[in-house]
Amino acid sequence: MLKKLMAKLGVGAAKVDLQLDRSGYRLGETMTGVVRIEGGNVEQSISDLSAVLMMKAYVKGQEVRKAVQLYPVRSNFTVQPKPAVQEIPFAFELPEGLAMSTPSIQYFLHTKLDVEMALDPTDMDFIQVLPPEPVERVLQALERLDLRQKQDSGKLTPYGQEFSFFPATQLGMPLKELEVIFFSAPGELKLLVELDLATGFLRREVEYKAEIVVPQGLLQPGQEEELSRFLLETIREYANNPSVIPYVSMAAYRQGQYGHHSHRGSGMGGMIGGMAAGFLGGMLLNEMMFGDEEMASEDDMGGDEGDDGGFDFGGFDEEL
Known part of the structure; x- marks a missing residue:
């Protein structure tokens, strides 16, 4: 009886440990x-595992935690007393x-063993969310050009994850900073x-906005130098001759024309980090982002002086 009481209080209770491959x-x-x-x-009865x-994100100096997805593992089973050990395999997408x-x-996985009428054993395991291979290849290509990521690179904006770079060496152009948001779609x-x-x-x-479409052939293994050369030539051409930058409707991306909300099942593709920005944006939108301001509706292709904020789509430059 004493052992059961102590187990309900968490002393001598079952232990849970999630182990990632x-x-x-x-x-x-x-x-x-x-x-x-x-x-x-x-012996303890488990209602849910x-x-x-x-x-976990740091937004304007504040730590914010948000649940991304729940993964059920098993329900309604019994854990036998020690030395009994169960290992339950899992596959979480x-x-x-x-x-x-x-x-x-x-990111981390928070595992919970829901024990009936007792304290619930838990476990926490950090996990790295790595970039898709094409994005990783572009990041590496920019690094080869001696474009270094700034300290706050990778922050969330209302439109996705923004990576910020500065040139560590002279690249033959008047570039002070390069900001990139990745948009992926099939092909x-x-x-x-x-x-x-x-x-x-x-x-x-002065800020100018542009769209760079990376040829698929340059994203294949063995094309690292060619990819870096393509990016350098394109960025240099735009930086030295802003008048040649082709028009692109940033409002189309903002409004989802190009699949910005693909995480809802459109299958069209979307902004890298757009889902995460949506999670935080929904919770912090009024308090930390807009205040009393409204997002501008018109397209803004560049020529903005003196703005050192985040990625500016149509005049909105606040980061989350």
Whole structure:
């Protein structure tokens, strides 16, 4: 009787330990492993065993945690006293549209063993959300060009995850900063970029927006140098001759014409990190983002002076 009472209070109760086969997975991949349950001092009835993928983000200096997805594992079973051990395999699909792991965005699996009439044993395991291979290749290509990521690179904006770079060496163009949001769709990868250029005698900063469509052939293994060369030539041409930047309707991306809300099942593709931005945006929209401001509706293709905020689609430049 004493052992049962103590187990209800968590002393000598069953223990749960989720064990991942790998520490990191790419967007859309399946996380695999086992949930290991060690029996305690007494037999215990389990009503539910589940894991929740949690996102922890630092937004404007505040830590925010948000549940991303619940993964049921097993329900209504019994854990025998020690030395009994159960290992339950699992396969959890990592959702599309999540932001990649960065110093300011982290993920973990919170595992819970729901014990009837007792304290619930839990476990927490951090997991790295890795970029899709095409995105990883572009990030590596930019690094080869000596474009270094800024300290706050990878932050969330209302439109997806934004990566910020500065040139560590002279690249033959007046580039001060490059901001990139990735848009992926079947058969293509687009970079929505903002180029911050130092122009004129006073070297005033002016922003220009552009879309770069990366040829699929350059995203294949063995094409690393060609990919870097393509990106350098395209960025250099735009930076040195802003008048040649082709028009692209940023409002179309904002309004979802290009599949911005693909995580809801459109299958058209979407912004990398758009799902995560939606999670946080829904919770913090009024309090931390807009205030009394409204998003501008008109397209804005560039030529904005003095704006050092986040990626600006149509005049809105607030990060989450």
